[in-house]
Amino acid sequence: MENLIEIKNLHARIDGKEILKGINLTVKPGEVHAIMGPNGSGKSTLSNVLVGHPAYTVTEGEIIYKGKDLLSLSPEDRSHEGIFLSFQYPVEISGVSMTNFMRAAINAKREYHGQPAMSAGDFLKMMREKRALVSLDSKLANRSVNEGFSGGEKKRNEIFQMAMLEPTFSILDETDSGLDIDALRIVADGVNKLKRADTSTLVITHYQRLLDYIKPDIVHVLYNGQIVKTAGPELALELEERGYDWIKNPQ
C-alpha cells in the first residue's frame, strides 16, 4: 500500500532552538498512529510543523504527503489537501461567527478543488448534520468562534470542524486534555465515525485513556526530538504502567 505521509529525517527549530532532531515516520492510508512522550519532547512542535505554523523553521529533512512536497505548501493549501489539526488550545475569534468562519473555510476548499461555492441551504444543512455528530449545541454554532466556549465545548468544536472539512490526515493534538469522561467519549465517537478506509489519524497524547476509545495501530514514543520507540498498541499500556523513565534512562 502506498504511503499517505512520509516524514524523513525532520529537523525543526523555534526561536533558534532545535526541537525536532531527525523524525522519521510513515503513515499508510487507514492507519491510526499514536505519539506519546513526556512534556517537552517535541509532540506539539511536530504537529505545528505538519500544518506549517510560521513560528517553526524546518532546517533539514522532508515530508512527502500524497506524493507531494508538503513543506512547500502554504498552511491553507495543506488544509485544502486534507490535513487537519485539532488544536491543543483552540483560538477564540471574537466577532467572527462560526457560520461565517466555516462557510469561508468550506468555500475556500471548494474553490481550490475547482468546485462552485456551496448554496446557503446546502451549507446550513451540512452544518446541522455534522453538529449532530459531536452533539454540538446549535447555540454554540451561532456564536463567535470558540468565544465563551468551555474547554470541552472547544474540543467538540474542533471535531465538528473536522467533520465539516472531511480531512484525509487528521492530527489530534492532546484532544483529550481538559475533557471529562463523557466529553471524551463524545469526541472519540465523533473521530471514529469520521474514519474512512483511506483516512489516517495521528493522535498526540500524554495518556493511554484516549487510546481506549481511539484504537491505534501503531504507537510511537517521542523523546528529545526523536522517535525512540515504535510498537503496537500494547506499548501505550506499558507506558501507562511504567511511565517514561525506562525510556529516558535505558538500563
Add this chain to the structure above:
Amino acid sequence: MSNEKEYIEIFEQHRNIIEENCAPLLNEKRTAAFEKFKASGFPTRNDEAYRRSDVGKQFQTNYGMNLRRIDMKSNANDLFMCDVPNLKARPEYILNDSYIPTQQATADHTSGVFIGSLNEYARSNSDAIAPYYNALAQKGDSIVQFNTAFVQDGACIVIPKGVEITETIQLVTLLHSNIDILNNRRLLIVLHENAKANILLCDHASNEHTTMSTQVTEIYLGKGASLNLYELEDTDKNNSRLAHLFVQQESDSQFNHSNITLTNGFTRNAINVTLIGSGAHANLTGLAICDKEQHTANNTVIEHVASNCTSNELYKYILDEKSTGVFNGKIHIHPDAQHTASQQTNRNLCLTDCARMYAQPQLEIYADDIKCSHGSTVGQLDENALFYMQQRGIPKNEARNLLMFAFAGEVIENIDIDALRDRLHILIEKRFRGELNKCKGCSLCKK
C-alpha cells in the same frame, strides 16, 4: 501667518459679495468671527488640539471659493442618484457648500417641519433659528470662526415639538468642481421637545481636484428629543475635511452618533457635546479605515454639566500602510453633574510598522458621586487567530479581512437602521478587499 493673510484679504476685499447673497442672520455673525480668526490665525501644531493634525498645511493650496454663489450644477440628480436599497430615505443634496433645491416640497408648513437650505430658512424664518444659529459655535476655535466668517449656505433641519420623522433624512454632500476649491458648509439641526429623527449625512467626491471643506454643525436637542445621526465619509485622497460638531442636549434627550470614515484624504472631526439637562444620554461612536497616507482624527469633548446624565464613546481605527489616526477624548464632569455615568473606549489596529495611532484619553472630574471609565489599546491582528483560520483553509488575506471586519462590526452594530447597517457591512467588506472603486456615483447605493 502667510496662509491666513490671503484669506484675511479675501474677506476684507470681498465681504460685500459674500453678504450680498446671504441672509442677515448669517451676515450679522461675521464681524465678531472674523476678528477672532484674524487674531489667532489657523491653528498650528503648537495648539494641543491640533498637535497631531497639521491643519495649517491643509490651507496651503491656492483654493478658489464660490463667493458669488455661481450655480455650479442646478440639478443634483444629473450628477447622480442616491438610492440605498430599502433605506426609504428622501435624499437632499449639497453641492460643495450650496444647498440644491429639489423638486420635492421640503417645507411642510402644516407640521412646521423644515428640511432645506440654511440660507433660505434664515431669510424666511429668521426668528425660528436666531436663538440657535452660532450660539454654540461662537465659542469654537479659529477654524469655526473662519467658517462663520465665510459661510454662505448649508442645510437646516427643524423638527417641531412632538413630531417624529420616521423616514430617514439623508443629506448627501457632493464634492465636485473644475478647480481646487475651498468649501464652507454649515448645518443647523434643531429638534424641539420630544421630536425624533434619523439623519444620514454622506460625503462623496467625484473630483480630480483638491477639495478643502470646513463644516460646522450645530445641533440642539430639546427635552426628550431623540436624534440618530449617522455620518459617512467616502471621498478620496484629494479631499480634506475639517468638521466641527456642536451638540447641546436638554433633559432626557438622546443623541446617538456614528461617524464612519471609509475613504478620505485628511479628516479632522471635532465633536463637542454638552449635556445641560438631567437624564440626557449621548452615545458617540466612530470607525476609521485608513490606508496609504490618509489621516483621520476624532477629537471629542463631552461636557457633563447636569446630573444623572450618561455618555458612552466607542472609537475604532484600522490603520494600514502609512496612515495616521488620532483620537483625543475628553470627558469633563462639572461639579453639579452628580450621578454621571460615562464610559470611553478606543481600540486601534495598526497593520503595518509605518501606521501611526495617537490616542489621548483625558478625564476631568469635579464631582464625587460618579462612574467614569476609559480604555485605549493599540495592537495588531491576532497572529494565532490568523493561523487558526489558515489551518482551516481560509487564505491569509481572507482571514485578515474576517478579523478586520469583526473588529469594525462593533461600531456598525450601533446603527439602528437595518438597511443602512446591511449596506455598510457590504461597503466595509469591499473596502477591505480593495474593491471600493471610485466612480461618479455614490458607493452607498451601488449594487
